[in-house]
Amino acid sequence: MTTADVALPGLDCGLCGFKLCADLAARLPAQPELLERCIHLAPKPTPSTLPQPLPKREGGETTTLPRPLPERERGAAATTVAAPRRAAGQALPVMPRAEVEPTWQDSLGREFDFYLEHFPEEPGPRETILPHNPLLTREMEIKVGDVLIGRPLGMSCGCPITHCGVATEVDPRTGVIVWCVTGPLRPRQEGFKDLGYYSAEAYDGLIRKQRPEVEVKIGMRYFFQPRMCMLQWRHSGLVNFMNRTKEGLQVRLEGLWIG
Amino acid sequence: MAGEPRIYFDNAATTPVDPRVRAAMAPYLDGCFGNPSSLHVEGRTARAAVEQARRQVATLVGGPPGRGIFTGSGTEADNLALVGVARAFAGQPVHIVTSAIEHPAVRETCAWLAQREGVSVTYAPVKSDGIVDPDEVAALIGAETRLVSIMAANNVVGTLQPVRETARVAHARGVLFHTDAVQAASCLSLDMQRDGIDLLSLSGHKLYGPKGIGALVCGDNVPLTPVIHGGGQERGLRSGTENVAAIVGFGEAARLCSATRGEEAARLVQLRERLIEGIRARVPNAYVIGDLYRRLPGHVCLGFAGQEGESIKLMLALDEAGVAVSTGSACSAHKASEPSYVLTALGFDALRARGALRITLGRFNTEGEVDRFLDLLPRAVGTLRPITTRAGAVAGVCS
């Protein structure tokens, strides 16, 4: 069949980039490849320029939500798919989301011991960081309250994502900065200083939820999941400070790595 | 670019109000303030305006005239469709089939129904092109399935979904079909009667109308239980005094879209192609996410191989340069622990699922703006720190 034989749908929908089907038809003899632009005709989707995605998990996503998922959905998937039967009029089971037991696996299926949460009074996860050139702290006149962006690079952590945060402590002598990681809204609204690359030296936070069999001890290295990690990759770190508070177990972790 | 007007390329988030819409609304914010439920002249004037808007909205989507229910938003329309149908089958098992890439208005409502109302929900997968396969949906329909809900176009990647084909497989099994057409209605030719759509959700502010107004257009004989109770407005399906000015604006916005849709779609496709061609020439590590042609006319979703982790910086750089686009959010305290579930469903790893840049063109964008953006983009991308200098070779390029 040639393009001349093809009857266009006559919808004049414009989705091919031509106002009228007749306009596309007029171009077909010279450019038959334009036919694939009529989405109503093309039997198969057009390959995009997307790099090959990773193969999907086995087991089929047809019965579960796609991964990675936040904790509540990972835990809730089974009940979501097959909700318990109940007779008409029977009281509904109330399942607060917070009570769903996590799977204790990160987005790559690796196990971890606890979630690290940020302090409730702070705007985001507290991190101690060091610009790769520590002199930058002085040169850029970084001070408490400054909005900063930068990417953790190298030995420490290895995260490939640019972070934004607000400085809460600054040591101009060593270059060490403590910041709370926040979303992009703040740098958008207030402007920012770009640190370039930095090392994440320590995380401070709260453990509110941990694997039942895990006992957190000072001096031990653990796998943990920063609650706000956008990749939901597990990290590991050495606990070198512990303090039980009413909000949870306050810890400091140093010697950070991803994985 | 100091002094240049800003470029708004985030029309998927919201669209500016068309001045003609504003003009149509004005009388109903001022003199014509009547309550449409009142019987006096003021009330009857308001009622006539509401009913005209209802017809205009129904015409936009080929729905039965008079069957639209005005709501406070597209999200509320989705809630009414899903919860309303599920509750209409009270006492019987209810199963809903939806997709893995639905808007949170559907996704979260389904999750809530599953958790709190005993509804079973199955999420159909999508392929890497971002499109749901009707055959896969058909395979998921069971004896207890009451509703299939598949969006008309995805808000993140812009891919068009096979609505008619999916409605057909639903109807073949005696199941109702709902589509969230919030993103699609301004430029996609939808016809509820032709396409077999039983319920269709719309939002005013995605089609150059005001915010705070949406609609659920229902076919005949669709069982629906109200979610909001009260004075029995909107045929008892959505109580609350009608937001007359917003409804009038929504109606006018729908009329304008109906009148110009094909022509506007063609114009936006041409702008989109200009944009993609320009990006291809200037930023070699850029790649388009989702099917190239089965997408909303003005919608481009891009990744930058090797720089996906820098999406925040790119958004900041573009914003600073005077361009509003959309991207994934940062590692933050504000709802940032999730990579895009839509991109994850397309098979992206967690990093790539954070790195998309969404550029969405609309009625008021021009070729000149696209060209200005193309001048700005390489500079903004150039400020990013690549994770590797061989990223283009590793991850594929726009070709």
Ligand code: SF4
């Ligand atoms: S996409 Fe197909 S139906 Fe629509 S105007 Fe082009 S040729 Fe006609």
